[in-house]
Amino acid sequence: MPIVDKLKEALKPGRRDSADDGELGRLLASSAKKVLLQKLEFEPASKSFSYQLESLKSKYVLLNPRPEGAGCPKSGGEPPAIRQGGELACDGDGDGVPAPQKVLFPGERLSLRWGRVYRVGAGLHNLGNTCFLNSTVQCLTYTPPLANYLLSREHTRGCHQGSFCMLCVMQNHIVQAFANSGNAIKPVSFIRDLRKIARHFRFGNQEDAHEFLRYTIDAMQKACLSGCA
Known part of the structure; x- marks a missing residue:
């Protein structure tokens, strides 16, 4: 008897256990083994991931594009100059986004550690x-x-x-x-x-x-x- 018919027979309401249940268990184990040990074949993508990146870039429009080499120095160069009052002398870093007109708290003063040791507060x-x-x-x-x-x-x-x-x-x-x-x-x-x-x-x-x-x-x-x- 095929495994499908045996399952239908075993799932009938009011059915009592029989000697065929052992054979059904062996059939289920054999079927599961075939599925679990089946070799999966992978194929390379038809298009590279770089194509997807280019398609994503086309969704966005750069506002006020700047020519290469213009703007603030890149990372690793000299930091932008700051005028009196905390205003930045540089207009941007070349990404089209203007630099802030005023710096409320300079990043170099930001510390993730305690300035001094304190006892546990109240x-x-x-x-x-x-x-x-x-x-x-x-x-x-x-x-x-x-x-x-x-x-x-x-x-x-x-x-x-x-x-x-x-x-x-x-x-x-x-x-x-x-x-x-x-x-x-x-x-x-x-x-x-x-x-x-x-x-x-x-x-x-x-x-x-x-x-x-x-x-x-x-x-x-x-x-x-x-x-x-």
Whole structure:
């Protein structure tokens, strides 16, 4: 009996086990072996991958193309000159995208390591469903590039925000956290300005930590851009 007929017979409702089941198992094992050990033949592609890259390039249009050799020096050359006020003297690097008119924070000053050794900062009290806020603020507090900049108090010396400033709030918290090592503090400044960080957030509600992080970073960016305009 072919294997297909044996399977149909074995799958009939109400069928009892029989001596033929052993033979069915052997047939299934033999069939599976043929399939699994079957040799797969691969053929080379009819068109090379470079053709696909060229077709993808044709989808995009370069704005303001520049002749070769013009613009800023390539990587490995001299860095672009910076005028007073942080403005770049170079107009671009040859890719058609203009260089930024002002550098808010030079890349060479950015450090992924701590500027000095600090003791572990303060913990945070949960003021009622504020675990989303506490966890986010703690992560930002122990992000070395951000903490190094805010602990230098450089931002507040040049801040022109008249009212709410997310960077000032963050700086005050980080300074207070490292000044109270071993203790726990209340993140009241974030709670007070919670509606300014995100208008739909409500104190006492269970909010999402990732959403709060995104709104906090956006608020810090807005404070940085408006303060340096």
